[in-house]
Amino acid sequence: MSEVKNERVEKIKTLLMQKHVGEVLDYTGCYANCGGSCCIFKVRIRDGKITAIEPDDHYNVGVGREDSVASDTDLMKNRLQQRACEVAWVWHKQLTLPERVLYPLKRVDGARRGEGRFEKISWDEALTIVAEKLKEAKEKYGPYSIITPYFENPHLDPIFSFLGAGVQGWGWCSMDAERLVKHLMLGYPGWSRLESYDMADMLFNSKLIVLWGAEPSSTRYGPAHQFAYYIKMARERGTPVICIDPRYTDTAAVLADQWIPIKPGTDLAMMIAVAYVLFKQDLYNKEFVERFVEPKGFKAWHDYVMGVEDGVPKTPQWAEEICGVPAETIEGFARLYARSKPTFLFKNWSVARKSYGENVARAAVILQSMMGYIGGPGGYNTLAPVSRVRPYLDNYTAWILPLGVRGKYVAPRMYRSNKWAEAVLLLDDVKEGRLTTEEYRRIIGWRTDPNLPNPNPKVLLWGSYYMGTNYLVTGANATERQIKALEKMEFVVQIASFMTPTAKYADIILPVADQALEDYTFQHDGYGGFANILLCPKIKEPPGEAKPLFWIYTKLAEKLGFGHLYNAYYREGESWFVLWERYLRKCYEAGREEIRKRFGKEIPEFEEFKKSRFFNYDELFDKPLYGLKDHLEKGVTFQTKSGKIEFVSEILADESQRGKVHIDQLGRLIDNLPNDWKGLEALPRYKPIVRGFEDPMVKQYPLFMLTPHSRYRVHSFFWNNPWLRGDCYQHRFWINVADAKARGIRDGDLVEVFNHVGRTRVRAYVTTRIMPGVAILYHGAWYDPDEDGVDKAGCPAVLLHDNESPPTPAPVTTLVQVKKCERKSLEPRGR
Ligand SMILES: Nc1nc2c(c(=O)[nH]1)N[C@H]1C(S)=C(S)[C@@H](COP(=O)(O)OP(=O)(O)OC[C@H]3O[C@@H](n4cnc5c(=O)[nH]c(N)nc54)[C@H](O)[C@@H]3O)O[C@H]1N2
Ligand SMILES: Nc1nc2c(c(=O)[nH]1)N[C@H]1C(S)=C(S)[C@@H](COP(=O)(O)OP(=O)(O)OC[C@H]3O[C@@H](n4cnc5c(=O)[nH]c(N)nc54)[C@H](O)[C@@H]3O)O[C@H]1N2
Numbered sequence: 001m002s003e004v005k006n007e008r009v010e011k012i013k014t015l016l017m018q019k020h021v022g023e024v025l026d027y028t029g030c031y032a033n034c035g036g037s038c039c040i041f042k043v044r045i046r047d048g049k050i051t052a053i054e055p056d057d058h059y060n061v062g063v064g065r066e067d068s069v070a071s072d073t074d075l076m077k078n079r080l081q082q083r084a085c086e087v088a089w090v091w092h093k094q095l096t097l098p099e100r101v102l103y104p105l106k107r108v109d110g111a112r113r114g115e116g117r118f119e120k121i122s123w124d125e126a127l128t129i130v131a132e133k134l135k136e137a138k139e140k141y142g143p144y145s146i147i148t149p150y151f152e153n154p155h156l157d158p159i160f161s162f163l164g165a166g167v168q169g170w171g172w173c174s175m176d177a178e179r180l181v182k183h184l185m186l187g188y189p190g191w192s193r194l195e196s197y198d199m200a201d202m203l204f205n206s207k208l209i210v211l212w213g214a215e216p217s218s219t220r221y222g223p224a225h226q227f228a229y230y231i232k233m234a235r236e237r238g239t240p241v242i243c244i245d246p247r248y249t250d251t252a253a254v255l256a257d258q259w260i261p262i263k264p265g266t267d268l269a270m271m272i273a274v275a276y277v278l279f280k281q282d283l284y285n286k287e288f289v290e291r292f293v294e295p296k297g298f299k300a301w302h303d304y305v306m307g308v309e310d311g312v313p314k315t316p317q318w319a320e321e322i323c324g325v326p327a328e329t330i331e332g333f334a335r336l337y338a339r340s341k342p343t344f345l346f347k348n349w350s351v352a353r354k355s356y357g358e359n360v361a362r363a364a365v366i367l368q369s370m371m372g373y374i375g376g377p378g379g380y381n382t383l384a385p386v387s388r389v390r391p392y393l394d395n396y397t398a399w400i401l402p403l404g405v406r407g408k409y410v411a412p413r414m415y416r417s418n419k420w421a422e423a424v425l426l427l428d429d430v431k432e433g434r435l436t437t438e439e440y441r442r443i444i445g446w447r448t449d450p451n452l453p454n455p456n457p458k459v460l461l462w463g464s465y466y467m468g469t470n471y472l473v474t475g476a477n478a479t480e481r482q483i484k485a486l487e488k489m490e491f492v493v494q495i496a497s498f499m500t501p502t503a504k505y506a507d508i509i510l511p512v513a514d515q516a517l518e519d520y521t522f523q524h525d526g527y528g529g530f531a532n533i534l535l536c537p538k539i540k541e542p543p544g545e546a547k548p549l550f551w552i553y554t555k556l557a558e559k560l561g562f563g564h565l566y567n568a569y570y571r572e573g574e575s576w577f578v579l580w581e582r583y584l585r586k587c588y589e590a591g592r593e594e595i596r597k598r599f600g601k602e603i604p605e606f607e608e609f610k611k612s613r614f615f616n617y618d619e620l621f622d623k624p625l626y627g628l629k630d631h632l633e634k635g636v637t638f639q640t641k642s643g644k645i646e647f648v649s650e651i652l653a654d655e656s657q658r659g660k661v662h663i664d665q666l667g668r669l670i671d672n673l674p675n676d677w678k679g680l681e682a683l684p685r686y687k688p689i690v691r692g693f694e695d696p697m698v699k700q701y702p703l704f705m706l707t708p709h710s711r712y713r714v715h716s717f718f719w720n721n722p723w724l725r726g727d728c729y730q731h732r733f734w735i736n737v738a739d740a741k742a743r744g745i746r747d748g749d750l751v752e753v754f755n756h757v758g759r760t761r762v763r764a765y766v767t768t769r770i771m772p773g774v775a776i777l778y779h780g781a782w783y784d785p786d787e788d789g790v791d792k793a794g795c796p797a798v799l800l801h802d803n804e805s806p807p808t809p810a811p812v813t814t815l816v817q818v819k820k821c822e823r824k825s826l827e828p829r830g831r
């Protein structure tokens, strides 16, 4: 019987293998903005076309569960297949979808923005138009008339500098609260990185894993699901895992020993009560606190938590009222946390990506500091996971042109990136006297100093290719507000690979090659703590007339008269490939030199790396990485004024500085809040958040909606991919059974989700996996308005808006109401 079966299997195998005759194999690296950015694609190619993408096989060929063959050393050195995630297997199909932009496009005369009617033009014409418009705007409206949303766009920065015009945004929708907190509490400014941990360290040394607002079974954070895999292995070795999340996630279901549902936006209350138990039961690490925590701030925190300050002890009972977690659960958690030396407290960015997120980010650092888990083996700083090499390689990655020179002009950062539309729209309120300049600046995140100018936005340059190019969807502010602001612009340019809803609003679209498969570049690891470098060798030609990102920027710079300044490697008439390789080699060699300098280690030469396509930095080291090693073991001080971890922020306390440029105690610019601090206080005391359960708006819009990241796409990238929809993924509005019943909503019903800024239609997923009062609509659905302008794609961005909170964290949650849709004609387009 089994032989018969095997024969059949063999036959199928042979048939399948025949499909692959004549193919060649190659490897490339993933480039999506999942933060992992270090997966390897094994690519099959026939006649210049990609036929399939398969999992990496650099290690453990043919082995499914690799820990059955991997030793601890292998795990330490990350000798595992750098397997990619769900989206990788259809990446090549993504690139041939009808939405792909193939040619430079110009909006047809008479077509409205957003209508999507374009005509094909030549590259020369497109770049000439863009260059002329930039120069004209500068002449006519001055240097602050050219804007770009998203964070400080590194590609445009040199262009602005030579052009002598342009305004940047500041901030990043991902982890800005943590970035600020890293500066305020530990003294590490801006984008400077703080090496933190690797997965092996967690696996071997952590005694408890707490996933606080993290869903690693879905969100990639290293090679695909490797983060989750290490957690699974840790758990199998006896490390308990606790998941604190308003919904019963897949992580809670398959990786956790305990799930603690919590009302979103109230985590701070639970953290404060945990601190209360640590003080009350004398469980905190006094020796650590004495050595590393600034004492005045520590006392202030103690006095607040214990109620010395205000007569209200912040007991677990006090927190239960706010966050909905039973007092005994909080106390039990605190005791286990204190006993489990050390705890890997993975408070992720989602928790802080809402109003006053800075406070919850600070409280997590405080807890880890009270216990001495903030660094050292098995600990974690709760801010930003970074591998040991990445902090030294940032300047040498090939995704910006950092080795070039800069012009004299420095583009000011006049608004928090996700407030770009507010910077445009609220100007009218200022002009017409409805809003003071000061209040305007506070909202958008610009300094209130009356001697400084306001922005004067007329020309908009979208995104920096792989980030921020679909801002109507990913920009953490109401889509409709952004559209209104777009309509006020005189000229809009977009570099795009797909005709996203945002691209439709451009006047000129410049088609760009895909970096993973169509460009020649290399990529270092991102957030995950796994340390890889990968080469993307340009597996195939870009389709149509799509061009590499830096070709586009270089040619634009050339049109503006400073091509050779922008790109020092550029010589007219020379092959792009040749000059680009010169640049890549230079970047790589500079990184190689840095590794040699910092670690006394050798990585392969460029030619060798080119051949192997991949280098695993963990091979260089014999011990797992843990953070703050030099601080905790060698007496290196923190870069704060006191040299210690600061629970109280003097900068926030200093009223006289409000609205001025914020310089830290050591004279460095705090560059992700160059503005008034609004309601941020020196100590992270609990206060109700805007658009949270204690917001008066809750009466009208009683559901607290989260917009997390989906397993089946990277933000909005892959939304339009039919292989990742249908049976595989249905985009739905998650609502608790009780909430659904009260509204007569049944599973699968078409519903309208709405609030004071927008409406969207989508089908309901009625489930007990989400707490009552909480709802979920995954981020990234491509805004798709019907004839009345109502979104029918379930794009949560249409509902997001918060001008009241401090502008640092991106507000990606909000209050909504939902009702069943009656009109059949409003069915969303099915896919
Ligand atoms: N597949 C995939 N992977 C990705 C990405 C992607 O788009 N797709 N994006 C990448 C990027 S850039 C980032 S920044 C990371 C994002 O990583 P995260 O910030 O961790 O991601 P989210 O999906 O927003 O949220 C994770 C969990 O937090 C919960 N949560 C939300 N609000 C709260 C709260 O107030 N309290 C608590 N306790 N829990 C809360 C949500 O229910 C969700 O289950 O993921 C990266 N990985
Ligand atoms: N509502 C809500 N909004 C959010 C968040 C949230 O949790 N909720 N999270 C925020 C976070 S953490 C982040 S980091 C931002 C991310 O925001 P973005 O980085 O802007 O999101 P993406 O959708 O990955 O990229 C934008 C577009 O660029 C193109 N693109 C991206 N990568 C590639 C690529 O490799 N190849 C090709 N050919 N095209 C590519 C695709 O057209 C894609 O749709 O979103 C933020 N916005």
Ligand SMILES: [Mo]
Binding pocket: 173, 174, 175
């Ligand atoms: Mo992010």
